[in-house]
Amino acid sequence: MERPAPTETPDDRPDDTASAGPRDAAPAVTLFVCQTCRTPGTPPEDAPQGARLAEAVRAAAHDPDVEVKPVRCLSNCKRGLSAAMVRAGGWSYVFGDLTPASAPDLLAGATLFAGSTDGLMPWRGRPDCLKRGMIARVPPLFFTEEPR
Amino acid sequence: MERPAPTETPDDRPDDTASAGPRDAAPAVTLFVCQTCRTPGTPPEDAPQGARLAEAVRAAAHDPDVEVKPVRCLSNCKRGLSAAMVRAGGWSYVFGDLTPASAPDLLAGATLFAGSTDGLMPWRGRPDCLKRGMIARVPPLFFTEEPR
Numbered sequence: 001m002e003r004p005a006p007t008e009t010p011d012d013r014p015d016d017t018a019s020a021g022p023r024d025a026a027p028a029v030t031l032f033v034c035q036t037c038r039t040p041g042t043p044p045e046d047a048p049q050g051a052r053l054a055e056a057v058r059a060a061a062h063d064p065d066v067e068v069k070p071v072r073c074l075s076n077c078k079r080g081l082s083a084a085m086v087r088a089g090g091w092s093y094v095f096g097d098l099t100p101a102s103a104p105d106l107l108a109g110a111t112l113f114a115g116s117t118d119g120l121m122p123w124r125g126r127p128d129c130l131k132r133g134m135i136a137r138v139p140p141l142f143f144t145e146e147p148r
Numbered sequence: 149m150e151r152p153a154p155t156e157t158p159d160d161r162p163d164d165t166a167s168a169g170p171r172d173a174a175p176a177v178t179l180f181v182c183q184t185c186r187t188p189g190t191p192p193e194d195a196p197q198g199a200r201l202a203e204a205v206r207a208a209a210h211d212p213d214v215e216v217k218p219v220r221c222l223s224n225c226k227r228g229l230s231a232a233m234v235r236a237g238g239w240s241y242v243f244g245d246l247t248p249a250s251a252p253d254l255l256a257g258a259t260l261f262a263g264s265t266d267g268l269m270p271w272r273g274r275p276d277c278l279k280r281g282m283i284a285r286v287p288p289l290f291f292t293e294e295p296r
Binding site for chain 2 (some may be wrong): 072135
């Protein structure tokens, strides 16, 4: 099981990302939404529901710490609509089994992740669809597991 | 489907990673092997087969472009033994349904990935278990999908 981590609040952010003024830095988190994913069982002639999800996420995005980008394939095609979140120096996350209605949850999860101080997305406070739909997480490049 | 990419050979590597002499740079690819994964259906009292896979990979590693690190959880627990590959500025890959015998294939895949010139792991030449066991891939932080 993924290790639950304590909830972080925006107040826990490092000073260089907590400014409420104009931002010079890159957004903390990039949220990639697959626009070619299809909900299993839907007719092949239907437009891919992933495009609807990607558009819904883009339209609802409001956190300057989260950049939303469409992507064509996360190679998670068997698990319904998919998205991934990446953060500089942090873990990367892949989610599946999403629906076009998951947009607010994806954005809430991305904001939670952006506010984390340890590079992990907190388990507590994470929207349910990002718990149930957890596909995998990937360590940052220079991660070394600490001995127990 | 993941986009197949042409096979890259070691000769395609940029000059700064192709040196056969002593290496100053960090390895191109980090191969994380989950040591707590269990093969589905095995008794809970058995030691996790992931530990055997992690040890087999470590013992067989020989490419200075590939660093092998054990990790405790990739949150891919339902899909058998798991591993992930990460490369600076490249895509990240998660594989599942591995066995302790997958060590040589994982290392071959990591070497293939290290030699890629576009940050993607080539499809052609990739060991079968890294095709069948593909779980997901994650874009690099600053990736932007090019228009078709």
